[in-house]
Amino acid sequence: MAEQEDSLLGGYRVLDLADEKGLLCGKFLGDLGADVIKIEPPGGDLARNIGPFYKDIPDREKSLYWWAYNTSKRGITLNIGTADGQEIFKRLVKTADVVIESFLPGYMDSLGLGYTALSEMNPGIIMTSITPFGQTGPYRDYKAPDIVGCCLGGLAYIAGDTDRPPCRVSFPQAYLLAGNHAAGGTLAALRYRELSGEGQYVDVSMQEAVVWTLMGVIQHWDLLKYNMVRAGVWRTFFIGPRYPTRVMRFCYPCKDGYVGFLIAGGLLAAISMPAMVEWLAGEGMLGAFEPMKDWGYDEWLVRDVISMSREEVDAEEDTLIRFFATKTRAELYEQVLKRRIILYPVSTTKDVAENIQLKEREFWVEVEHPELDETMTYVGAPCKMTETPWRISRCAPLIGEHNQEIYEGELGISKEEVRLLKEARVI
Amino acid sequence: MGKRCALEGVKIADFSWLATGPLATKFAANLGAEVIHIESNTRPDILRFAPPAKDGELGMNRSAMFAYHNDSKYSITLNMKMPQAQEVGRRIVHNWANVVFDSQVPGVMERWGLDYQTLRKERPDLIHIACTSQGQTGPYCKHPGHGAVGTQLAGFSEVTGWPDREPSIPSLAYVDYVSFACVATVLIAAVIHRDKTGRGQYIDVSQLECNVQFLAPSIMDYIINGRIMMRMGNRSTHAAPHAVYRCLGEDRWCAIAVSTDEEWRNFCNVIGNPGWTKEPRFATLRGRKENEDELNALVEEWTMGYYPEEAMKRMQAAGVAAGVAARGQDLVADPQLNHRGTHVILEHPEIGPHIYQPPPYRLSKTPHELTMPAACIGQHNEYVLREVLGMSDEEVADLVISGALQ
Numbered sequence: 032m033a034e035q036e037d038s039l040l041g042g043y044r045v046l047d048l049a050d051e052k053g054l055l056c057g058k059f060l061g062d063l064g065a066d067v068i069k070i071e072p073p074g075g076d077l078a079r080n081i082g083p084f085y086k087d088i089p090d091r092e093k094s095l096y097w098w099a100y101n102t103s104k105r106g107i108t109l110n111i112g113t114a115d116g117q118e119i120f121k122r123l124v125k126t127a128d129v130v131i132e133s134f135l136p137g138y139m140d141s142l143g144l145g146y147t148a149l150s151e152m153n154p155g156i157i158m159t160s161i162t163p164f165g166q167t168g169p170y171r172d173y174k175a176p177d178i179v180g181c182c183l184g185g186l187a188y189i190a191g192d193t194d195r196p197p198c199r200v201s202f203p204q205a206y207l208l209a210g211n212h213a214a215g216g217t218l219a220a221l222r223y224r225e226l227s228g229e230g231q232y233v234d235v236s237m238q239e240a241v242v243w244t245l246m247g248v249i250q251h252w253d254l255l256k257y258n259m260v261r262a263g264v265w266r267t268f269f270i271g272p273r274y275p276t277r278v279m280r281f282c283y284p285c286k287d288g289y290v291g292f293l294i295a296g297g298l299l300a301a302i303s304m305p306a307m308v309e310w311l312a313g314e315g316m317l318g319a320f321e322p323m324k325d326w327g328y329d330e331w332l333v334r335d336v337i338s339m340s341r342e343e344v345d346a347e348e349d350t351l352i353r354f355f356a357t358k359t360r361a362e363l364y365e366q367v368l369k370r371r372i373i374l375y376p377v378s379t380t381k382d383v384a385e386n387i388q389l390k391e392r393e394f395w396v397e398v399e400h401p402e403l404d405e406t407m408t409y410v411g412a413p414c415k416m417t418e419t420p421w422r423i424s425r426c427a428p429l430i431g432e433h434n435q436e437i438y439e440g441e442l443g444i445s446k447e448e449v450r451l452l453k454e455a456r457v458i
Numbered sequence: 459m460g461k462r463c464a465l466e467g468v469k470i471a472d473f474s475w476l477a478t479g480p481l482a483t484k485f486a487a488n489l490g491a492e493v494i495h496i497e498s499n500t501r502p503d504i505l506r507f508a509p510p511a512k513d514g515e516l517g518m519n520r521s522a523m524f525a526y527h528n529d530s531k532y533s534i535t536l537n538m539k540m541p542q543a544q545e546v547g548r549r550i551v552h553n554w555a556n557v558v559f560d561s562q563v564p565g566v567m568e569r570w571g572l573d574y575q576t577l578r579k580e581r582p583d584l585i586h587i588a589c590t591s592q593g594q595t596g597p598y599c600k601h602p603g604h605g606a607v608g609t610q611l612a613g614f615s616e617v618t619g620w621p622d623r624e625p626s627i628p629s630l631a632y633v634d635y636v637s638f639a640c641v642a643t644v645l646i647a648a649v650i651h652r653d654k655t656g657r658g659q660y661i662d663v664s665q666l667e668c669n670v671q672f673l674a675p676s677i678m679d680y681i682i683n684g685r686i687m688m689r690m691g692n693r694s695t696h697a698a699p700h701a702v703y704r705c706l707g708e709d710r711w712c713a714i715a716v717s718t719d720e721e722w723r724n725f726c727n728v729i730g731n732p733g734w735t736k737e738p739r740f741a742t743l744r745g746r747k748e749n750e751d752e753l754n755a756l757v758e759e760w761t762m763g764y765y766p767e768e769a770m771k772r773m774q775a776a777g778v779a780a781g782v783a784a785r786g787q788d789l790v791a792d793p794q795l796n797h798r799g800t801h802v803i804l805e806h807p808e809i810g811p812h813i814y815q816p817p818p819y820r821l822s823k824t825p826h827e828l829t830m831p832a833a834c835i836g837q838h839n840e841y842v843l844r845e846v847l848g849m850s851d852e853e854v855a856d857l858v859i860s861g862a863l864q
């Protein structure tokens with residue numbers, strides 16, 4: 032394997048003005064090697080107030096949310112609402128490649144820091160705006176915390192139980208989805224900049240990012256005038272008006288929690304079911320699968336699931352419920368790995384932290400927190416690269432941690448001037 | 459030479475299927491990359507037989523589910539079990555591609571003679587992205603998976619739904635839709651790096667590892683504080699009201715979220731300041747959190763008098779966060795999505811005109827292009843063999859007869 036010397040985005044500078052709506056974008060670019068400077072208002076970004084906190088101490092320097100999504104960034108404080116702050120920001124823009132922001136649409140323009148103004152100073156600059164709905168349109172000024180994003184993006188309607196309201200993921204997802212896509216859009220613009228020398232404006236919509244998770248909701252309405260609905264541990268399959276609507280379990284209780292499993296038909300069943308039935312037979316719990324005990328790959332592959340009656344589906348699911356009830360998640364997972372059955376534990380956050388595969392792949396990384404004189408275990412990289420690592424280069428910055436380094440060291444602002452700017456609440 | 463695009467010159471040999479890989483390469487195609495999707499009639503993508511299908515009748519080229527994951531690509535069919543097909547695959551990679559994308563079980567690409575270690579000797583500029591459930595190494599790397607169980611493994615199911623009920627799932631293959639965006643990012647980053655250095659690389663993507671990013675603080679909360687996160691319906695620790703409320707209409711709902719005192723006052727004004735809003739127990743966020751069940755019931759008395767669109771508009775006009783819990787039909791009609799051009803209609807040869815989607819960002823100078831609808835399986839066999847690989851009539855005929863193009 033080649034020596035991992037350089038980084039993917041080494042040499043690029045990113046100015047990250049985003050709040051929690053866009054933190055992930057800058058983190059990804061930073062972990063990929065860009066020099067990301069997080070710019071916070073004096074006193075620190077409000078996202079620092081988001082829990083949970085290190086040892087449950089509610090402190091702006093101890094937010095685990097802040098830590099997790101601000102790795103590989105340096106940090107300065109700057110009030111871009113002031114004329115002095117705007118001047119300093121413009122100086123930073125001259126040597127930057129990317130600006131990320133997540134203010135209300137029009138705010139940067141109102142400060143004279145919109146894309147047009149910045150591109151006049153630096154034609155190569157890329158500006159990425161991450162907002163709930165994009166820069167224009169009827170919802171552009173709507174407020175949209177996560178729950179509103181999940182609702183207007185269609186994700187809530189298909190999540191949760193049939194007899195209860197639409198439901199979001201309890202850990203906010205909408206803006207992480209937006210930040211995730213924003214990183215891709217920003218890099219597409221950067222590639223074009225390398226080809227042409229021209230920067231451009233990237234307008235990211237959180238609502239659209241959520242829509243991209245729906246797996247066919249829009250297409251079901253478009254083709255069949257059918258609204259996909261939430262169904263808890265079941266999944267509703269609507270094939271077409273000539274067929275009964277299928278409801279199938281994809282989550283089963285077991286002895287100590289839940290496991291994910293689908294009976295289905297076709298390829299997924301062909302892979303899993305012969306071994307599952309063999310296992311049931313071995314434990315004397317064949318139940319409804321008695322008629323299929325000699326079925327192999329080919330029989331399961333062509334099995335006509337669509338024509339099965341509700342009673343047949345129920346009988347098969349009941350058989351599995353009885354069987355899984357005799358085993359723990361760990362016991363089931365150990366066996367399915369040997370037997371090559373597509374079944375997985377429904378992981379808790381503890382299970383994820385203790386996941387053997389992640390441990391064996393050396394996924395977790397230890398990140399130094401000099402301010403606490405401790406190293407902390409962090410979520411590692413989403414991929415392994417042979418040439419250029421995806422790597423957390425440092426922990427999240429403290430409030431204004433790199434003010435001196437950047438203002439005095441890079442911009443050459445005198446100590447005295449920095450003191451005055453601090454007193455004026457500019458930095 | 460037409461207008462320039464972000465991923466000009468990027469040529470992807472796409473050996474992926476299901477959602478993650480195909481979507482990453484679709485996004486690349488929308489940004490200007492050329493993509494040849496290698497499929498097989500002997501092992502068609504499961505999504506080709508996933509509903510919704512044209513007229514509700516499933517068939518190889520009838521699924522809109524497959525289609526909207528695969529626009530703007532060429533499709534060639536190769537039965538990779540056959541040496542002749544493998545040879546064509548190698549020629550596509552060798553003579554044409556500069557990115558190889560696969561989502562095969564570890565070991566399969568090697569079996570096809572397409573392993574990175576061999577290819578890179580002649581093509582050091584090649585980028586190979588392998589994208590699987592759990593990566594290329596580690597004890598469980600070969601265990602088969604798919605998006606639904608992946609969503610459960612990554613921890614999303616456990617934290618979705620109601621604390622007194624079984625776990626739910628955000629969308630059927632939620633993890634696929636988190637990972638594909640990560641993969642698209644890495645792909646473009648690797649292209650930028652290659653442009654500068656001439657060096658490609660091998661990128662081993664684990665979907666599980668992509669997805670853990672999306673729960674990172676709650677996992678650190680376990681590691682550092684020992685707390686295991688539990689699903690909590692629609693509750694928030696720092697806002698109330700914060701829920702999805704029943705409205706007029708059948709199964710119609712609207713989210714309302716009140717975080718600050720000012721929003722609370724505005725919220726009370728919108729609902730006409732009924733007596734209960736003046737009760738001291740609802741005056742503070744803490745009080746509202748302590749009496750949340752009752753609060754939600756009272757809020758719902760108001761929302762049930764309105765359609766969700768109306769409730770949303772009234773709240774938003776007063777500066778209170780609110781949003782319709784959109785169904786498929788609401789998304790298709792959504793004024794904001796339509797304003798942004800989120801729904802792109804392309805005419806598919808068998809499905810007819812239907813909805814596709816661009817990436818969720820708009821690039822001001824290099825706008826996305828959905829150049830063609832999803833291909834029918836093997837639709838571009840001729841084009842790829844003759845135009846791209848420059849094969850003669852005789853060579854193509856031999857391949858057809860051998861069955862390698864199945």
